[in-house]
Amino acid sequence: MADITETPIPLLRPATSTMRLVWLRIRRNWLSAIALAIIVAMILVALGADWIAPYEPDATDPDAALQSMSWHHWLGTDIYGRDLLSRIIHAARVDLTVAFGATAVALAIGSAIGAIAGHYRGLVDLVIMRCVDSVMAFPAFILAMAITAALGNSVGNVLLAIAITQIPTYLRLIRGEIFRIREMEYADAARVVGNPAWRIMFIHLLPNCLPPIIVQATLAMGYALLTMSALSFIGLGIQPPQSEWGSMTAEGAQYIVTGEWWLFLFPGLAIVIMVLAFNLVGDGLRDFLDPRMRGVR
Amino acid sequence: MASRTDRRTFLKLSGAGAATLGGFGGLSAARAQAGSSTLTVAWDTDIDSLDPHVFKSVGGYAVQCNLYDPIVGWKVRPVEGAKGVSRSFPNEFEGSIAESWTFERDGATIVLKVRPRMTFPSGRPVDAAALKYSLDRALQSPGYMRFIMPRMLRVTKPEEIVVRDPMTIALDMKGPTPQPMVLNFLSLMTITALDPELIKPNATEKDPWAADWAKRNAVGSGPYTLITNTPGVEVVLEARKDHWRGTPQFQKIVLKFVPNEADRVLLLKRKAIDLVIGRPGLSPRNIKTFENEKDFRIVTVPDTTCHWLAMNQTKKPLDNVKVRQAINYAIPIAAIVPNVLMGYGSAMKSPVPALTPGHDATLSPYKHDLDKARALMKEAGVTTPVTLDLAVRIGWQPHEEAAVWIQRELEKIGFKINITRQTDATFRQLASKGDMQLSIETWQSWVNDPFFHMVPLFHSTSKGTNTAFYSNPALDKILDENYHEPNVEKRLAAAKAAQKIVIDDAVWGMLWYDNWTRVMRNDIVGVEKRWDTFDRFTSLKTG
């Protein structure tokens, strides 16, 4: 029997509607709510880039080169007279593709290998975990740098490089959860009743793994954006004609000293805002999904 | 004062944003140093080797030009209408290690008279014996001089280098050789005097020319000596007190490694450095921002650096001459020169640079004419849009910008162009393997001679540098037969014939010749630009 010292929660009875609770939590986490709205908005902008962007992203106009912000070009133009806003909007596609793609790939590969390690245990697990240790021995960015340098800097390779650095996280998460479930008595009981193993895994794995995975994946997308932009800065980023915010910022860096600061500032801001949004949503989700935090206050 | 100028410039450039930050101008750390004896220079290269006889980085060559003396030198004369700048002119030479020279055997032998009382920093004399040792080493040590010397000078064995008396040395070439070619070759900083007494103790059985040691140690007789070389940080040179040219004003040269161009601009604008050198050093767009700044001076003179659109003839449809001609008609060079080069360059009329003997600007029919280009495409039978990759090197800003202009025009005549950006090394590798389709290439010949220039670029046997993979036996024949033709008139006529073939075959998509441009503190004069484009600090002074 727990005493009241811990928290007064055990005494709670559902006295209010679920909707109200959700609203209360959003109100408490208004920052995360705004961040989520930004992400959703950015996804919509990326999807509708062709309609939203005022100009073709690659349409050069030498007469309008290096113009500052104006009614015609809200965020100015670059040396080729391309509209910066349109380019940022179109670049969102590449950035979000890599961010979501890398996370999805890492999640898929990580879960699969994690499940194998968890299922076979023993030697297989040992070998897999030593490989994971080796991969994790590299700071993520350094590994991504080495992989991109080796494979060449296409969207696919950058995506893959970032994904590889994230695999261990999911792999260990899934593996650990499988180990935990195997230990549990009710899994044995369910097996006796005749449920196939995968079903037991799936039923018990999903609800336990999902919250940390969602939180992890959200944060990872922010890191993916940062990694990509840093790769671009050191010259390993995505190549034209595709542009992404990081390479745009890196290119823009050449122009700050000559006064064309917008080329550096705005793509960089796009990264900052998106990473900030992913992080805030991740933090918010952590609070929201972590059962220990639920209901306090 | 200086800081105020900076602020005003910045305010002008960036408008409202700066106003809020504006109050701190007085904190500037500008260095007033007229008459100072230290010159701080920014560059973007390390020194990979100090051995004159091996192929090396720009940094290696640039430093070597100040640590060694050439045997013969390119003479410089003031450029008219420009303050404090001189340049070399075709076929004008001056004495250096060789005070004077004469030709014998109808030009098959050159006799060099070594400058008297010339010494290495060690105090040992630079004499015929030292020169003989150095030339023997060039011919025999690992490195690329052993390939180039027999080709150009037609000296293949040490026995052909003869010491006649302590101050006289003769080179016996295979036959009569064009004199300017010989003198140009002897003006290269890679063919110089090394202090034999420093090399010899470091030689081993496996390494008889001490190639390992020479990589890290300078043994020249030049106006400067190397004090420190800290890769990635700085290189410090100090002037010799006893050099035959006299003592330079700048006693100490500090070359700071600044890999990022934006940083170089920043440092120069803040006067943390006096001068930016290197290739490209500063790109035209950044140079332009210094045009109206009274604290800085831009020195710009025409040069022999060629930039062209390389078309790999092993890739369809670039094997078709009509397609290549069409591309030449589509290149908007008239727009690129002012908009990309900001005027710091000029349109290419021939693959042989305008300053090179034999250059003929009248041969090329090409000018921007899309109708003509489309007609040629039609004649070539190319109807469906053709997709091609156009590769440029990362960080070569004019190339990246020009690529976009070219892309736009080529797409108007039936191409779909993907611009790809490669690091320098990848670019070079793809080019030499023949994996490029279109790329923007550059070349500068240290020896200002049409044949020296054309052979590596267009001769069918020139692997690696003939990036078009162009092969034309008729051209090969002209180049081979006239490379060492001593008759000046005949040789120039052959150069013209060769040029015509190359232009008619539209081997290159002709782009531009660069200007040689330096931005520096406004009180620096005595700038000298030679054919190899490397800076000599000995002539620089304030005034």
Add this chain to the structure above:
Amino acid sequence: MGFFGYFLRRLSLVIPTLLGVTIITFTLTYVLPGNPAVVKAGPLVSPEVVKELEKEMGLDQPAWVQYWRYISGVLRGDLGQSSSTGRPVLEDFRQRLPATLELTLASLLIALLIGIPLGVQSAVHRDTAIDHIGRIVGVAGVAMPTFWTGLLGLYAFFYLLGVAPPPLGRLGSGIAPPTAITGLYVVDSLLTGNWKALGSALHQLMLPAITLGLSVMAPIARMVRSTMLEILESDYIKSAWAAGIPRRRVIYGDALMNALIPVITILGIVFGFLMAGNAVVESVFAWPGIGNYAITSLMTKDSGPIQSFVLFVAVLYVVVNFAIDMIYGLIDPRIRLD
């Protein structure tokens, strides 16, 4: 003997990891495009010469032979040659490592000095404005690409305001480095009482260290905050309150002491971030460390330094994490004495 067992257990994991690391670095360089022989030979030589060079450099051997040569070279301290400086990579590393260490340690110090109080205050004032601001500052710190903040800082503090020195290395121009003891200019100038060099070294270090420090401060602040929250709720803190221990001492003594133990464990991760950030920040500020070296080499496809940098960082990362585990074991009596 609990600690010794713990030491052995952890050590047994380190060795296969290091082996894996070398295999990964080798594989990555093996497939790295850019033929070192072509780079070395220069443009004017024939393919035959390149072939000859390839043979000389052992590039024609099968992968496993090359790996064996690579690993035995690494064990002998032979990291190959750099084609851009023409020196053995090890020598270049030795020259540049102090710069990197100095920057890394300074950044870590800044991150800890800001991150810990920030985390503590956020936890103590949970859900108040202080907490929210702390959280935003922390998250914003990680959300900004370091090269972006670095360049902005350079532009503002060097170019516009002139309070930061030019990004030209570790000492101002004309200032001689202090007598080398540790290689860290700040430490050496302190030890030798060279105040001029100290001032200059700190001045040069300021902007890059703050840039890098801010980027890794957030995980520290976040970890401190969450462990502090947990610990402030713990029984022993409650009993400390009840025992009338003064507030500051409870928070910054009893609670923080316990909160710092988990923080030590994330220092490994922070170190990883620092090494990664280092490369970029060094490149922005032309800081003469190994990160800048690697990135410059990336441009010139100088494979020796890149390969060695990646290997070096990974090994260092493994060693640092191992050391952190050991420190953790030494500090926490629950591990040390069991």
Add this chain to the structure above:
Amino acid sequence: MNAASVVDVRGLSVRFASDRGEIEAVDAASFDVREGEILGLVGESGSGKTVTATAILRLIRKPGRQTGGSILFDGRDLARIPEDELQQIRGAKIAMISQTPRTSLNPLITVGRQVARLFQLHAGLSAADSRKRALEMLTLVGIPEPERRARQYAHQFSGGMCQRVMIAMALTTSPRLLIADEPTTGLDVSTAARILDLLRDLGARTGASILLITHDLGVVATTCQRVAVMHAGQVVEIAPVRSLFRQPAHPYTRALVRSIPRIDREIVMEPVPGSVPSLLNPPAGCRYAGRCPWVEDRCRREKPAMTPVAPEHFVACFAVEDGRAAAV
């Protein structure tokens, strides 16, 4: 009231804010602890005993807060004096030992140091003197080999030993009131008995009054002089031990007494019928109404006041007031 009160709690209310509304953890609780006595505070889990104790030291943390009442200590209201003065009282004049001795000691500080620093803090002794006094104190609470044990850490101690250390810490400065919150939870029976003996013994020797919080009426019977019964945040009955066990008045107390196992003093209690009501927006009346066999309308509407049923014996129940309870 014959003897002087050390602490007099009057109408104490404590509330916790939550997503769903206010939780009234303590509702107008009143009781006093007298000079030299051991007062038992009993009730089921969640009845507000610990919150009450925490409130006395004013250590209620957000989202909780004291919403009413006063806590008179030496004639001053602890709820209203400045924090720095309170600091002088906590640990020094009012000490507390908790139900979780093992986790109540700082894991990173040696046991000896944790005791010694209280001497430094509250008695202003030098480091050396504090150390000496700490060893004496450890000896006093029955720690064998105190020299060696003082250099050890909490995790090297058993639960009982930890509780002895806690007691040693609590008594360093001869407090006037010692709050012992379930001091025997988690200890085996014989250890628990010895800890209680120690408390009783030391209480008598140092003259400290003890507020013993427990859910075990057996403990109360053997240790305390008087007892206060709490239910759902309300004090429902206060009486001398003898009187309470002989004639429990409140229906809840009756149920509690009935639930005591006969022979041994196992800590587990027979459950009282029904469950503790929600403290979230609780009804206005008696909180036992939902479980009470004698409930009537008035119980749900009004709150019964404390009324005497015997000397020193007070109860808050309309049924008792009305005499209906006696019928059972």
